[in-house]
Amino acid sequence: MEARRSNTDTAGGTAHPDLRDWLRQLAAAGRLAVAQKNISLIDEVAAVAKKLENERAVLFPEPDQHTIPVVANLFAERSWIADALAVPAAKLLSSFQNAVRHPLPWVEVTAAPAQEVVHQKVDLLKQLPIPKHNELDSGPYITAALLIARNPKTGIQNVSIHRCQVSGPDRIGVLLLPRHTLHYFRMAEEAGEGLEIALVIGVHPACILASQAIAALDSDEMEIAGALLGRPVEMVKCRTNRVRVPAHAEIVIEGRILPKVREPEGPFGEFPQYYGPRADREVIQVDAITHRKDAIFHTIVGGGVEHLLLGGIPREATLLDHLQRSFPSVHDVRLTRGGTCRYHLAVKIDKKSQGEPKNIIMGAFGGHYDIKQVVVVDMDVNIDDETEIEWAVATRFQADRDLVVVSGAQGSKLDPSSDNGISAKMGIDATKPLSTDPMEFKRIHVKGVEKVDLDKALQKDPKAAFARIVSG
The missing domain is CATH 2.30.110.10 (Electron Transport, Fmn-binding Protein; Chain A)
Incomplete structure (x- = not known):
């Protein structure tokens, strides 16, 4: 044919x-x-x-x-x-x-x-x-x-x-x-x-x-x-x-x-x-x-x-398409380097309702059997920065309230912690609650940092400038 x-x-x-x-x-x-x-x-x-x-x-x-x-x-x-x-x-x-x-x-x-x-x-x-x-x-x-x-x-x-x-x-x-x-x-x-x-x-x-x-x-x-x-x-x-x-x-x-x-x-x-x-x-x-x-x-x-990136980016695009069909609030995804660009997925959403992140987590598990951990974060989190993702987990997640665990699911046979590919899955809702005091989850920000031009703000010869200052 x-x-x-x-x-x-x-x-x-x-x-x-x-x-x-x-x-x-x-x-x-x-x-x-x-x-x-x-x-x-x-x-x-x-x-x-x-x-x-x-x-x-x-x-x-x-x-x-x-x-x-x-x-x-x-x-x-x-x-x-x-x-x-x-x-x-x-x-x-x-x-x-x-x-x-x-x-x-x-x-x-x-x-x-x-x-x-x-x-x-x-x-x-x-x-x-x-x-x-x-x-x-x-x-x-x-x-x-x-x-x-x-x-x-x-x-x-x-x-x-x-x-x-x-x-x-x-x-x-x-x-x-x-x-x-x-x-x-x-x-x-x-x-x-x-x-x-x-x-x-x-x-x-x-x-x-x-x-x-x-x-x-x-x-x-x-x-x-x-x-x-x-x-x-x-x-x-x-x-x-x-x-x-x-x-x-x-x-x-x-x-x-x-x-x-x-x-x-x-x-x-x-x-x-x-x-x-x-x-x-x-x-x-x-x-x-x-x-x-x-x-x-x-x-x-x-x-x-090269191995990680070439496999990760096509999977990201396919997973994003898979999630957006059911969840219009999903804006972006990343398979993180620390998760071998296969196992750990970060999902950025514009959260509209409570409980939605957990549905997204379960949808992500269905997107590819390799996915082992999903972290859902808000729009103010940079998912290209694994430190930011960890910060969201540290400050917006409680294990007794926001954790999803699935046992005995199909996973990657190349994961040495699995039982011949039978794996547990973990989802983390690291999003802010919708109804809360606006200041409770307000991120700190230094006004004007985006406009700073370091070429103008700093002297060209720091050693000479420092010598002048300390010499009186």
Whole structure:
């Protein structure tokens, strides 16, 4: 089923947004560092990237003398993601919401930069510069690949990201969590077939962000990516299966998730800042690798800032949309860094009735099973500042009155405090009561602080000024 898709002969015309487009922007803004040549793919690439994760992206030429460079740290803060989508930071979530509501179907092309080089005899570690990241990872991992899978019955595609352990020259262990890819795989496995997939490495940030949307089953995230870009994503059919992949990707690994096969995978450093355990997982049999002639390999350090932000912001937009459908008083949400951009959600509301925050808390738990803690705050709290959120809890919350606890709910299997994913949920109403003395919850404020111009208010040479004062 390929309805709603149109075909063009080539991937020509005006330049299509891709990874290189974003790297050029980073370089022009002084946000891209270039490492020395020959840095080791085992630990060293990740160590340098980790050191720079709050400051700059970093490009590694010839890592371990490999001809394909590696890039990491595409995002160091939220504002970079807004820049990648060419929207103001304040409109980041609303732009993502709009893309989810108004997806733009992709177009199929017959020639693609992603297929300039074709390897039908596969040796993953020789042909691709795949790093090992955290200290106790079980080996090299592909961490930034879009896993594109087809519904075996309808052909509709799903896009997601999974940790992928290289376990042989043409074999990859993959962790499938209980979402759409696993659903498609079970459909194929029940029919005694492998699930056709592709791992796509090195795409425009819009494609990575779209892959993390909490979309309905059989919603193709590449259509969300098209809406984010403002133009259809150009897709091309794989050489060895029926999966369509972004034509302007850097690298594509084509293969199948094998039925009735499980092999050991892990440990691997995950977003909760712990290692995901070793266990028998699904297995990808690689059939071919295609890539650009001058390909770039994108990697994400497990549990690093890029990992958190790329997963967090699409989830925020989807959760905001989910809550606003039932609660018009909800103005904004944040998945906090301290909560791994997955587990702890702050919700800003314009409170209209008592009891409403608790309903919002329960609605948030239903928005995604990962959500473990929800704090609801008033409009005067800056939810980009975790200190402000904690202040609201400290001064507006009473545990015997404002606490919601749910036991035995589905949570994240990667949360080591859960019982194989069975988790307790906690909601905190940190909002002011509606009927109270106006001065009781009136925040202190220094008049005129917003208008202070420090260049005018302070002397240019403080050392000389101080010396004059103390010398009389």
